[in-house]
Amino acid sequence: MMFSESQFDGGxxxxxxxxxxxxxxxxxxxPLTIKQxxxxxxxxxxxxxxxxxGADVVNVTVVGMVFNIxxxxxxxxxxLDDGTGKLxxxxxxxxxxxxxxMEEIREGIYVHVDGHLKSxxxxxxxxxxxVRPVTNFDEITFHFIACIHNHMxxxxxxxxxxxxxxxxxxxxxxxxxxxxxxFMSTLSSQNxxxxxxxxxxxxxxxxxxxxxxxxxxxNEKGTHTDELAQKLKLPLNxxxxxxxxxxxxxxxxxxxxxxxxxxxxxx
Amino acid sequence: xxxxxxxxxRQQEMDTSNPAVLVNGDLLxxxxxxxVRTVIQVVRPDAGGLTSxxxxxQQIVVKGQMPSPLTxxxxxxxxxxxxxxxxxxxxxxxxxxxxxxxxxxxxxxANGDFRHLFI
Numbered sequence: 556m557m558f559s560e561s562q563f564d565g566g567x568x569x570x571x572x573x574x575x576x577x578x579x580x581x582x583x584x585x586p587l588t589i590k591q592x593x594x595x596x597x598x599x600x601x602x603x604x605x606x607x608x609g610a611d612v613v614n615v616t617v618v619g620m621v622f623n624i625x626x627x628x629x630x631x632x633x634x635l636d637d638g639t640g641k642l643x644x645x646x647x648x649x650x651x652x653x654x655x656x657m658e659e660i661r662e663g664i665y666v667h668v669d670g671h672l673k674s675x676x677x678x679x680x681x682x683x684x685x686v687r688p689v690t691n692f693d694e695i696t697f698h699f700i701a702c703i704h705n706h707m708x709x710x711x712x713x714x715x716x717x718x719x720x721x722x723x724x725x726x727x728x729x730x731x732x733x734x735x736x737x738f739m740s741t742l743s744s745q746n747x748x749x750x751x752x753x754x755x756x757x758x759x760x761x762x763x764x765x766x767x768x769x770x771x772x773x774n775e776k777g778t779h780t781d782e783l784a785q786k787l788k789l790p791l792n793x794x795x796x797x798x799x800x801x802x803x804x805x806x807x808x809x810x811x812x813x814x815x816x817x818x819x820x821x822x
Numbered sequence: 823x824x825x826x827x828x829x830x831x832r833q834q835e836m837d838t839s840n841p842a843v844l845v846n847g848d849l850l851x852x853x854x855x856x857x858v859r860t861v862i863q864v865v866r867p868d869a870g871g872l873t874s875x876x877x878x879x880q881q882i883v884v885k886g887q888m889p890s891p892l893t894x895x896x897x898x899x900x901x902x903x904x905x906x907x908x909x910x911x912x913x914x915x916x917x918x919x920x921x922x923x924x925x926x927x928x929x930x931x932a933n934g935d936f937r938h939l940f941i
Contacts, residue, residue, distance in 0.1 A: 588939050588940060590841070590939060590940060590941070591939055620912075638841055638842040638843075638844065638859050638899070638940075639841050639939070639940050639941065640841060663912070663914075665914070691917075692861075692895070692897070692916040692917055692920055693920060693921050693924065696921065696924045696925050696928050697924075699844075699928055699932065699940075700924070700928060700931075702939055703931055703936045703939065706936065706939055
């Protein structure tokens with residue numbers, strides 16, 4: 556088989572923490588520059604987690620040049636330099652495959668490393684699951700673009716969470732129900748964007764919240780778009796924009812005609 | 823006994839404590855005296871190194887020892903001596919096919935809005 560046991564039992568080397576194992580699955584492999592890793596801090600609740608610009612990170616993907624290879628009986632250590640900084644890496648030699656894979660790794664070559672980000676006596680290092688030489692050098696460009704993309708994605712989700720909060724405070728006449736917040740936190744915890752992230756913004760949220768009011772949610776006929784425009788003091792075209800967005804996302808549906816809408820759930 | 827390659831010697835003497843900034847031809851001028859890295863297309867090798875074209879079509883002179891044979895694209899890590907020349911510490915063959923346009927755009931991002939991820 557191509558896979559060695561150590562690729563999957565990273566958790567046991569890390570201290571048998573079920574939390575660490577669970578978290579490891581949550582965020583996937585995060586592409587990072589070594590500078591980002593060097594600036595990562597421990598996230599508050601869990602010592603085995605790191606935080607990079609607000610997002611939790613457990614496993615990382617890095618691409619860089621190999622230096623200072625030191626081979627021992629049980630492990631191989633080396634320093635990875637991606638031009639933004641340097642990072643210590645450690646590959647345990649448990650299976651014959653681990654040894655076989657490390658034989659390809661020489662001083663000065665570019666490699667792609669997947670591993671578990673760890674900290675020992677304040678020094679960060681990566682417990683390597685997999686390391687392979689880079690043969691197509693576009694991969695280096697791609698890796699850095701992936702780092703930028705990951706950064707944009709995580710900071711965008713945070714920004715939405717931030718502006719979400721503002722909307723709640725700045726629209727006193729709009730009771731925002733838990734559903735919307737729950738939806739937002741699901742979005743950020745999955746750290747992925749299943750649909751248009753700009754979807755539930757200011758007006759959309761106001762429309763949704765109005766349709767979710769118990770009186771309106773209980774109305775079989777639904778609520779007329781004119782009523783929405785009137786009650787929310789918004790132009791009809793803005794209402795219709797929001798209606799389309801919310802309908803596309805399956806959060807509302809039209810009832811007796813295309814002017815009456817109802818929320819799909821009360822929260 | 824295999825003789826140690828000169829490449830390795832240079833790497834060991836090299837100071838890797840400073841990060842090397844990703845640059846194209848245009849950005850090189852902003853980093854004279856600093857460590858940079860770039861990918862260039864070889865135009866012709868010469869006595870002290872090679873003459874090359876950057877990913878944004880500018881001429882860059884690279885000084886230092888070159889690997890042999892050279893591929894079409896090489897990565898150069900070294901110190902920017904002037905707006906058009908680099909004294910190379912490490913020269914790595916990047917092969918004969920490389921997406922210069924992608925790399926050029928990456929350089930712009932790495933020195934623009936996303937600078938803090940790189941330097």
